[in-house]
Amino acid sequence: MAIFFETVARDIAGRTGKLRVGDKIMRTPALLPVINPHIQLIPPRDMQEMGVEALITNAYIFHRSREYRERALAEGLHKTLDFDGIIMTDSGSFQLSVYGDVEITNRETLEFQKKIGSDIWVPLDIPTHPDADRETTARELAITMERLKEATMIMGDDHQLAGPVQGGMYEDLREKTGREVGDLGYSFCPIGAVVPLMESYRFRDLVKVVIAAKKGIPASACVHLFGAGHPVMFALAVAMGCDIFDSAAYALYAKEGRYMTQSGSYKLKELVELPCACEVCRKMTAEELNTSPDRERLLSFHNLSVSLAEISRIRQAIYDGVLWELVDERCRSHPELLKGYRELLRHADLLEQSDRVSKRRFFYRGTESCSRTEVIRYRHMIPRLPSGKRVQISLDGGTREGFDQVLFFKPPFGPYPAELKETFPIGQSELPEWDDDMVRAGCKGIVVYTQSNPGTEVTIYCTREWHDLVRQMVPGAEVKCDDI
Template structure:
C-alpha cells in the first residue's frame, strides 16, 4: 500500500508498506550483486540508513549454489537484510547481453518463493531506437505478462512490479500506463530508460516519464529503473517518481569516478575533493590515489552512496518547504542537456498544472529565465490574459513600480483614494507581466523575488490586445489625475475589486460576484491590510497573511454552496464520512465519491453528502485523479464542520 504524506506538485513524500516494513519515499535502492558485496548490507543499513535494497533474481537463479541458498534460507537471510528487498527479473541482462533464458512464469515464481517483497515480471525491454511497430509489440507482450502474473499471484504476499515500456513513443508509454493501471497493481517501474541516461538524452527521458505518469494516473509508487545518478533525482521526483535503484555508486567507483549532484568527476583529475562526506573528510585526493585498487573502489563507492543519500534528503526537504522547482532549476544547470528539459516541461504545462498548488508558504525565487516557465507563473499569466475581466468601464491606469514596493497598492493608497469615484481599472507592471493591482498581494505576485524589475513589453501588448484596451494611461502623478474625466458617484471601491478578483481567481469565475452581493465591510489591521471580510454582517472570508488568499469561513461556504452548481468547489463523500467531517474530522480518500476536477492541492473546498448537503469546509490535499487512485490516506483537511 502507498500513501502520500507530504507533497509539492507531483513530487511526494510517501509511505510504501511491504511485508518486511515501510519505506519512506522518495528513496534510493542500492543494487546488491549477490556474487560480490562491495559494501556490506549491515553497513548500508546502519551507517547509510538504507531502507530498501534491490538485487537480481536471474543472477541468483542461474547459480545453483545461490539458488539453493535463496530457496532454503530466503532472500532476506541470504543478503543479511531484514528490510524490504526488491528483485529484478533479468530484463536488463537481456538488454545488455541478450542471453537470458528463462520463462516469465518461472522467474516470477522463483522471486515469490525466495520471499521477495517486490517481485518484477520479465518485461520486454524497448530500446530507444526501436521502430514504433516493434516497440508496440514488446509493450503489448509486457502487458500480457502482467495480466497473467496478476491472475496467477493474486492474493499472494508481496508486491508485483509491472514495468511501463514503449520506447520513446509517448502514446505507447501512456497506453502502457493505462493498461497497467487497469490491472490495479501496486508498484510501477518505468523501464527501458538506461540508454537515454547513458547518452544524456534527458529531454527524451522527461517525455517518457510524463507520458508514463499520464497513463498511470496517480498510481504508485513509481520506480525509475536504473536512475542511479544524483544529478537527476530532483528532476525525476518533481515529475512524480518515488524510487530509484542505484548500481551507479559501484559502477562509477570501479572506473574511478566520483558522483556529485552537478555531475561526475574522475579522481585522476582532482586535486581537491570539495565534499563533506565521511570518505572525503578523512582522505585527501593523493591518499585515495595511493590506495590499493580494491580499497579505493570501496571508498569511492561509499562516497557515491553518501552523495546520493544526501541529495535525496535535500530533495525531501525541498518538498517539505515547497521549493523543489528552485532546486531543480539549480541542478539542471549541471549539464546543457539537462537544462533543455525545462522547455520540455513548459510544453507539458497543462498536465503539470493539475497538481500544482496555487500558493506556497515560501516566496518564489527567480533562478534564471527558465523560472518564467514554472506552472505557478504561467497559471496566473494565463488567467489574467484569458479569464480576468476588468471591473470598470473606464480607462486603465498603468503603474510602474520597483519590486521593493510590494505589495504595490500599499504605496498607492492616497492615489487610489483620489481616483475611487472614477470608473477606472488599475494595472501594475511586474516581472511576471501586467497584473491587475487588486491581485498584487497574492502568490506569486507579492511572494516572489526576481533579479530584474523589467517586464517583457510583449506581455503588455498581448494584454491590451486580449482585453481590447485602447485607453491605457501611464501613471504620472497629479498630471494623470488632472487629465481624468469628471468622477462618477458609483465607482467600485478598490477593496471590493480585490475581493471579487481574488475570489474569481482562487475559487472559480462566479465566486467574486456572489461573495460581494450585499453590504461589504472590512476588518483591517493597523497597517490598513484587510484581515476579515464581512457580508451583510456575516464573517465570510479571512485573508491569509502569507499568500494573500482567502480562508473560507462557514457563512462564505454556505453562500458558495447555495449559488454554485455542483460539482464546483465540492468534495462529495459518503454519508458515513459526512457525519464525521461535520464534527471536524478530516476527509479520507476511500470515502470520497466525487470531486471537482478544478480543485488543486491547498485549495479551499466544500465537503458535501451524495445528496449535496453541506457538511464541512476543508483544504484539499489530493486532487480528483489522486483520490480515485488511492484507497487510503488523507484527501482533505477539514477546517470547520456544519454539525447536523
C-alpha cells in the same frame, strides 16, 4: 493489493510519500542501491545505517548462483543479504536485453522471487531499446503486456507486483501502456528501458517518454524510474513525478575511479580537493583516496552518500515548495540537462494541474522561470481579477485618480490587485532587476486580462524603459508614460 502508496506533500508533479509493502514502510522519493551479492563492497547492513530503507537485487543472479540460490530459498533474501528493509527483485529482463540468454519463464521467475521472500516482484518484461522501430516496439510491448496479465493471474489478488511500463520512444504507446498497467491493478509502476537515454545524455527524450508514461499511469501509483542512478538528474525526474530510483551507478562509477557530485562527476585522479561532507572525503585527501588500496569501496561509499544526500535535499525541497529552484540549479550543470529542463517546461500546463497552490517562495532564476507552473496558474486566475469600466494597470507603482480599479504589476505573473500583494505568488516572489523576458511574460498576463474584460477600458502606465516593449506585447492598449 499488498503495495500501497500514499502522498504526503507535493510540488510540481513531484511528491514525498510513503510506500507500504506488507508491514514494511519506506519514505519516497527514494534511492534503491543495486546489490550484487557476488561483488558487494558495501554490505546492505551498512547501507541501512546510512539511511537506506530499500534496495534492489536481481532475482536472476540468485536463480543461477550456486553459492546463493539454495541459501536464499532456505533462509530467505533478507537473511541472506542481512537487510530487513524492503527488497525489490528484478527479473533478469535487463540481462535478457543485454545478453539475450535468459533461460527462465515469466512464471518461474515470479514464483522464485516470491519463494525467496522478495517484497516487490517484477515480471519478465521486455525492455525495448529506444532506437527500436515502431513495429518492433509494439510487438515486444504486446508480449510484455501478456506477461503482466499472466503475472496477476499467477500471483493472485494479494500480490506484490511491479508493472513495468514499456513502449520505447513512442509517446502514445507509453501513455496507453501506463493506462493499461494501471487498469490491470498495478500500483507500483517502473518506467522501463530508459537507461540508454540517460547513458547518452538524451534528457530531452527522457522527459518526453516519462511525461507520456505519467499521463497514463494512475496518479495513485508509485513510479520507479528504472536504472536512474546519477544524483544530477534526480530532481528533474522527481519533478515529473518519479518516486523511486535505483542505482548501480554508485558502484560502477567507483570501479572506474569516478567521483560523483550532485552536479556531475569527476575523474578522481583529476581532483585536487574532495568537495563533499561525507566521512571519507573529510578524512582523506584526493590523492590519498585515489592511491588507496581500498579506493573502490571508499569511492562507492562516497558516491552512495552523495546520492542519498541529494534524495534528502529533494524531499526537503518538496516540503518547502522550492523544487523548481532545485531543478533549475541541477539542470544548469550540463547543456543536455538544460534541454531536458526546457522540455519539462513545455509541459507546464499539464504539470500545473498537480502542482501545489502555495509555496514558500518563487525565486526568479532567468528566462526559464517565466514558463514555470506558478506563472501558468496565475495566468489562469487572471480572468477572475476585479474589473470595472475604467481600469488602470500600473507598471511604475503609481496610482492615478479617475479609475474604477487600480491593478499593479509583477513580472513574470502580470497584473494584480492590492489585495493579492501579500499572497503567493505575488508576495513571495523575489526578482532581480526586471528583464525583457519577465516583462514579456507579465504582459501576456495583461493580454489575458484585457481579453477576458472586453468591455473595460484599460490604461497601462509604465516608465519610459518599458514603454516600447509593453506596446509591442499588448497591441491596441493605451500605454502612458509620465516621464515622456
